[in-house]
Amino acid sequence: MKFKVILQQEGPRGTIYSLIEQNSDASEIEKAFEEYAEFRGEEHLEELQLVLWEMCKKFGFRIQRFRDENLTGKEGVYALGNTGDYRFYLYHDATERIMLTGGGVKKVKRFQDDPKLNFVVNYLYSISKLLWENRELSLKGLCERGITIEVDWTGVITNEHEILEGME
Amino acid sequence: MKKEKRSAFSYEAVPLERRRFVSFSMMISEKILDILDIHRIGKRDFARSLGKKESQISEWLSGSHNFTIRTLSEISAKYHVDFSDAFKLGDESARVELVNELKPFSNTPETKGGTTIQPLVSMMQIPTKYALGSEKIEYSKSMVSEQQSEYDKPFGVRRGRPSASKKLKIEVSPA
Numbered sequence: 216m217k218f219k220v221i222l223q224q225e226g227p228r229g230t231i232y233s234l235i236e237q238n239s240d241a242s243e244i245e246k247a248f249e250e251y252a253e254f255r256g257e258e259h260l261e262e263l264q265l266v267l268w269e270m271c272k273k274f275g276f277r278i279q280r281f282r283d284e285n286l287t288g289k290e291g292v293y294a295l296g297n298t299g300d301y302r303f304y305l306y307h308d309a310t311e312r313i314m315l316t317g318g319g320v321k322k323v324k325r326f327q328d329d330p331k332l333n334f335v336v337n338y339l340y341s342i343s344k345l346l347w348e349n350r351e352l353s354l355k356g357l358c359e360r361g362i363t364i365e366v367d368w369t370g371v372i373t374n375e376h377e378i379l380e381g382m383e
Numbered sequence: 384m385k386k387e388k389r390s391a392f393s394y395e396a397v398p399l400e401r402r403r404f405v406s407f408s409m410m411i412s413e414k415i416l417d418i419l420d421i422h423r424i425g426k427r428d429f430a431r432s433l434g435k436k437e438s439q440i441s442e443w444l445s446g447s448h449n450f451t452i453r454t455l456s457e458i459s460a461k462y463h464v465d466f467s468d469a470f471k472l473g474d475e476s477a478r479v480e481l482v483n484e485l486k487p488f489s490n491t492p493e494t495k496g497g498t499t500i501q502p503l504v505s506m507m508q509i510p511t512k513y514a515l516g517s518e519k520i521e522y523s524k525s526m527v528s529e530q531q532s533e534y535d536k537p538f539g540v541r542r543g544r545p546s547a548s549k550k551l552k553i554e555v556s557p558a
Contacts, residue, residue: 258401261397261401262404262405263447265397265402266405266446269406269446270409273409277413277416279419279425280444280445296444296445296446297442297447
């Protein structure tokens with residue numbers, strides 16, 4: 216699967232990035248908002264969007280606000296809280312920056328037991344690892360340069376060299 | 384059939400009470416986050432100190448939790464936190480909205496379904512001198528301050544009683 220990093224929402228205290236799949240007209244978070252509205256109703260979606268808006272505008276993304284969900288070994292990957300059984304996963308880059316994507320309805324106890332949730336967590340972790348190991352990379356840079364991130368079915372990045380070359 | 388794309392989120396389109404709810408909840412949770420930072424404790428220890436589960440604290444910090452007065456009292460008592468400023472309307476635009484929401488008093492009776500509803504003000508039969516009007520407001524204010532000055536004096540220092548003209552007269556008619 217091929218993704219590009221896009222700027223989803225921006226405010227004085229924080230920026231939310233998301234991913235958009237090649238040839239898709241909606242970002243991963245926009246698709247997730249649709250699913251979430253169907254799953255929990257429009258009011259819950261509106262409330263969630265208000266929370267994200269407030270974070271961008273006034274509060275930033277303090278790490279304790281997010282659930283770690285026992286994502287041991289998946290440093291930097293968290294889930295939004297208070298979303299019922301629906302999971303929104305994020306990579307927490309800094310108090311001013313997150314990359315937010317959807318996950319889906321969690322019907323199993325461990326996210327590893329759901330292929331879709333496991334895939335999302337793994338590709339977010341791959342991006343987190345990529346940024347951590349290559350400090351010259353940033354979400355902003357990836358977004359502004361329109362770099363394509365390619366991941367295999369397990370969520371591992373397969374074009375790391377191209378990404379690094381594209382950023383030079 | 385292709386599904387229509389959801390339109391972008393518009394803050395202004397959300398009803399004011401829901402915006403306020405999230406804003407208040409965010410402010411309260413921000414104060415709780417400050418407690419964690421000041422005391423250098425994690426969510427687990429904070430939960431334990433209040434006899435709660437860690438998952439409950441995660442919910443509080445999500446930004447859309449409906450806190451009860453009991454919960455706020457427990458946190459406030461344990462960590463000496465003043466939550467009152469979480470309810471301040473700091474946003475100027477929000478205050479303008481509030482002012483616009485306050486409808487002026489009406490003394491005109493309303494008719495609903497053939498029934499005439501007297502406004503509360505006229506039902507109370509407030510004397511004309513207290514009725515709203517630029518000059519009369521001044522007069523009523525001076526009356527209030529005059530009465531307060533008499534009652535504000537501490538016990539033992541107060542001299543005399545309020546003047547006879549201001550005393551309420553209760554007449555009981557024989558059965």
